[in-house]
Amino acid sequence: MEEKKAEKNVAVIIAGGVGSRTGQEIPKQFINVYDKPVIIYTLEKFQRHPLIDAIEVVCIDGWQEILRAYAAQYQITKLKWIVTGGATGQESIRNGVFFLKDICAPDDIVVIHDGIRPMVDSSVLTDVLKVARQYGNGVASLPYNEQIFVIDREDEGSTTEYIPRETLRRVQTPQAYRYGELYEAYQEAFEKQKGIYGSAYANTMMVELGHRLYFAKGSDKNFKITTKDDLDLLKAYLKLEQEE
Numbered sequence: 001m002e003e004k005k006a007e008k009n010v011a012v013i014i015a016g017g018v019g020s021r022t023g024q025e026i027p028k029q030f031i032n033v034y035d036k037p038v039i040i041y042t043l044e045k046f047q048r049h050p051l052i053d054a055i056e057v058v059c060i061d062g063w064q065e066i067l068r069a070y071a072a073q074y075q076i077t078k079l080k081w082i083v084t085g086g087a088t089g090q091e092s093i094r095n096g097v098f099f100l101k102d103i104c105a106p107d108d109i110v111v112i113h114d115g116i117r118p119m120v121d122s123s124v125l126t127d128v129l130k131v132a133r134q135y136g137n138g139v140a141s142l143p144y145n146e147q148i149f150v151i152d153r154e155d156e157g158s159t160t161e162y163i164p165r166e167t168l169r170r171v172q173t174p175q176a177y178r179y180g181e182l183y184e185a186y187q188e189a190f191e192k193q194k195g196i197y198g199s200a201y202a203n204t205m206m207v208e209l210g211h212r213l214y215f216a217k218g219s220d221k222n223f224k225i226t227t228k229d230d231l232d233l234l235k236a237y238l239k240l241e242q243e244e
Contacts, residue, residue: 015115016085041118106180132176
């Protein structure tokens, strides 16, 4: 059994997806943008953040050694563990969380982040950690700026109902949780088969299990790469950074 770790804030980067919607033959987290893989842009944000002590990547099977080589090339020295992803997003997160059982203490903070959100700001990560330390969890979030209408069940081409946007928040990663609570939640979720299907993520699972979540700062720049257009947007942001 591995000794309890000294690290207090551990990042769990989820890079287990295939990502067919980008139209590429390789997983989107490994697509090169300006001769650097997307996953490395993401890891660099955590590598540079002073509050992150260690990084674990949950990686799509067959790409672990490639990731290890990239990490060495780009000096991602905080990367300590590479864990194989699961068949679904929730299985991948569970694999990452369970792997840390003999590494993390119950009060340590685990930060879950999508490997395909490479433009996460340092300030967003800082606030997520701050909120999690105060309340036990912190979820990056943003207000809705558009009006939200409910589709009529009998006539899907129309509506008679809207949801006041002031009552809504849209959430993203990073999301931070006390390790002990997160570990127990994933045990319960998979035992009860609750909060683990479809588009479920750590945050939606926690709510389904009865936990209260606390909002932290988010950013529109912290977008998720899903399509080819998102790759073009990443290039534009990176070009702007180089010009600053």
